[in-house]
Amino acid sequence: MRLCTIGVDVGGTNIKLGLVASSGRIIAKTNLVTKTYDHHPRHLIDALVAAIRALIQENGKTTKDIAGIGIGLPGLVDVSKGNVIFMPNVPGWKNIPLRKIIQSKLKLPVFIDNDVNLVALGEWKLGAGKGYKNLVCITLGTGVGGGLVLNGELYRGEGFVAGEIGHIPLNEQGPACNCGGMGCFERYVGNRILMDKAAGIFGKENIRPQDVFALANRGNALAVRFWRETATHIGNALVGVINLLNPRLVIIGGGIANNYKFMEKTIQKVIRRRAMKVQKNMVRIVRARLGDEAGILGAHILVKESILGRY
Amino acid sequence: MRLCTIGVDVGGTNIKLGLVASSGRIIAKTNLVTKTYDHHPRHLIDALVAAIRALIQENGKTTKDIAGIGIGLPGLVDVSKGNVIFMPNVPGWKNIPLRKIIQSKLKLPVFIDNDVNLVALGEWKLGAGKGYKNLVCITLGTGVGGGLVLNGELYRGEGFVAGEIGHIPLNEQGPACNCGGMGCFERYVGNRILMDKAAGIFGKENIRPQDVFALANRGNALAVRFWRETATHIGNALVGVINLLNPRLVIIGGGIANNYKFMEKTIQKVIRRRAMKVQKNMVRIVRARLGDEAGILGAHILVKESILGRY
Numbered sequence: 304m305r306l307c308t309i310g311v312d313v314g315g316t317n318i319k320l321g322l323v324a325s326s327g328r329i330i331a332k333t334n335l336v337t338k339t340y341d342h343h344p345r346h347l348i349d350a351l352v353a354a355i356r357a358l359i360q361e362n363g364k365t366t367k368d369i370a371g372i373g374i375g376l377p378g379l380v381d382v383s384k385g386n387v388i389f390m391p392n393v394p395g396w397k398n399i400p401l402r403k404i405i406q407s408k409l410k411l412p413v414f415i416d417n418d419v420n421l422v423a424l425g426e427w428k429l430g431a432g433k434g435y436k437n438l439v440c441i442t443l444g445t446g447v448g449g450g451l452v453l454n455g456e457l458y459r460g461e462g463f464v465a466g467e468i469g470h471i472p473l474n475e476q477g478p479a480c481n482c483g484g485m486g487c488f489e490r491y492v493g494n495r496i497l498m499d500k501a502a503g504i505f506g507k508e509n510i511r512p513q514d515v516f517a518l519a520n521r522g523n524a525l526a527v528r529f530w531r532e533t534a535t536h537i538g539n540a541l542v543g544v545i546n547l548l549n550p551r552l553v554i555i556g557g558g559i560a561n562n563y564k565f566m567e568k569t570i571q572k573v574i575r576r577r578a579m580k581v582q583k584n585m586v587r588i589v590r591a592r593l594g595d596e597a598g599i600l601g602a603h604i605l606v607k608e609s610i611l612g613r614y
Numbered sequence: 615m616r617l618c619t620i621g622v623d624v625g626g627t628n629i630k631l632g633l634v635a636s637s638g639r640i641i642a643k644t645n646l647v648t649k650t651y652d653h654h655p656r657h658l659i660d661a662l663v664a665a666i667r668a669l670i671q672e673n674g675k676t677t678k679d680i681a682g683i684g685i686g687l688p689g690l691v692d693v694s695k696g697n698v699i700f701m702p703n704v705p706g707w708k709n710i711p712l713r714k715i716i717q718s719k720l721k722l723p724v725f726i727d728n729d730v731n732l733v734a735l736g737e738w739k740l741g742a743g744k745g746y747k748n749l750v751c752i753t754l755g756t757g758v759g760g761g762l763v764l765n766g767e768l769y770r771g772e773g774f775v776a777g778e779i780g781h782i783p784l785n786e787q788g789p790a791c792n793c794g795g796m797g798c799f800e801r802y803v804g805n806r807i808l809m810d811k812a813a814g815i816f817g818k819e820n821i822r823p824q825d826v827f828a829l830a831n832r833g834n835a836l837a838v839r840f841w842r843e844t845a846t847h848i849g850n851a852l853v854g855v856i857n858l859l860n861p862r863l864v865i866i867g868g869g870i871a872n873n874y875k876f877m878e879k880t881i882q883k884v885i886r887r888r889a890m891k892v893q894k895n896m897v898r899i900v901r902a903r904l905g906d907e908a909g910i911l912g913a914h915i916l917v918k919e920s921i922l923g924r925y
Binding site: 454458548 | 690767771772775776795847887897
């Protein structure tokens with residue numbers, strides 16, 4: 304009986320791989336540094352295949368113990384064909400039939416999806432969203448992403464790009480965003496934007512969100528205010544999403560969510576004040592539970608559910 | 615064989631009833647004036663029952679020819695229980711078990727839903743959205759409503775109130791909205807807002823959107839600009855919805871859509887400029903096709919699909 308899966312979470316910086324038991328327990332993990340392999344997609348694919356083989360063998364398994372491989376990627380993925388159409392932060396990836404290539408090398412079923420979709424899938428089935436039918440998962444990092452579980456299904460949209468919460472405009476005349484839009488939510492709370500803002504407020508270069516978090520922790524009023532303003536933008540964006548989608552749960556994840564403590568009250572207050580009555584009375588806002596492992600676990604769920612025929 | 619349904623579209627002003635053939639052809643229609651019956655829910659219910667009976671008999675049918683009755687209502691509906699929880703513009707309606715009451719009086723299956731959901735359902739199955747799997751239907755009137763078809767299903771949300779496109783904020787510091795929010799989309803393009811704005815521009819009271827439409831038709835520059843500004847707000851709201859939901863189609867309906875001619879170019883331009891690449895390249899924006907009959911036809915579809923077990 305094939306009990307395990309391999310979950311892979313490809314990021315712009317690191318690639319995380321996990322050998323996952325059927326229960327969702329991670330048996331072993333390993334890492335690759337993305338940059339090392341970014342000369343050509345072939346290099347990254349070869350490294351992935353080698354790392355997967357090693358993960359299986361070093362843990363006393365064979366491919367017979369593995370139900371399949373799930374891979375999350377930071378970009379545009381054609382889930383049904385198994386192709387990576389484009390990755391903005393990894394050079395050279397355009398229309399790569401990743402599923403087919405890895406399947407033929409490892410002789411195992413492979414399933415691929417967008418990384419944020421897999422975070423949502425992981426949190427839904429194994430994390431903060433267990434048992435819910437309608438939820439929104441938002442990841443706050445360099446980019447602001449989102450995954451939607453609606454009517455008890457992951458909703459990917461017509462072209463697999465639904466969930467772009469970071470590119471809902473917060474202000475019609477707001478600052479220009481890389482995506483071509485104006486006043487996008489990400490333009491107010493993305494990591495780089497927050498670093499620039501912090502540099503201005505605290506008068507030092509390269510001050511990171513976690514530094515402002517540490518300052519806030521020591522009671523620095525400017526730092527507390529910095530997080531309150533950030534939380535107000537997050538709350539305002541969520542008001543639109545909550546009014547539109549009437550979810551039962553909003554899960555907040557990503558690096559910035561480590562500062563949730565300084566934002567929680569404000570986010571809740573904005574939603575209580577501004578969202579519609581029925582919607583706000585039934586929605587819960589919680590922090591993600593799976594942390595760094597959400598991508599691996601979501602990839603594990605993708606394999607399980609794909610093989611069970613749910614996706 | 616029961617071929618027909620009765621579709622009922624309850625509005626704040628009028629109630630439209632239709633006898634609908636299985637094909638979706640409306641065989642006969644009738645109307646009630648809502649206000650006449652607003653002293654007590656019982657009066658409206660009795661009038662509805664009488665009108666339904668008359669519609670059946672006057673067209674040479676008996677209840678044996680009727681598969682069921684579908685009713686759309688402008689308010690909060692518990693679709694699964696068949697209860698009207700609240701109607702903001704019809705006094706006295708609070709927690710009324712409408713389905714049960716009408717079923718017991720007419721001995722026919724009854725299904726009820728929110729009116730905008732039924733407009734979306736009608737347009738999806740019989741109108742502009744035929745054959746689509748992911749679409750957003752927006753109704754521009756006194757209020758701005760929306761219905762969502764996602765993954766080939768009507769998406770109603772956890773508490774049956776999803777689709778409130780009118781209450782997505784367009785500006786964080788925008789004008790206060792009745793819903794408690796700030797800068798809601800409806801606050802820029804709702805009928806009353808547009809009338810106030812037109813009164814200011816043209817210096818007369820009670821100038822209606824259709825009057826400004828007539829002026830624009832005669833080439834009045836202020837009127838053309840009025841519609842261009844309205845269209846810009848519509849486009850900006852749609853950018854957020856399109857980025858988030860990645861639909862294949864957006865259907866624009868409601869009274870204001872009669873002025874679509876003066877808004878189409880601007881709406882398209884805003885979306886081309888501001889929406890994300892993959893999303894905007896696959897989305898079509900079209901005008902609703904069913905006009906006044908969308909609610910009746912949506913109610914007809916609700917009956918058909920409910921009896922077939924799809925909802």
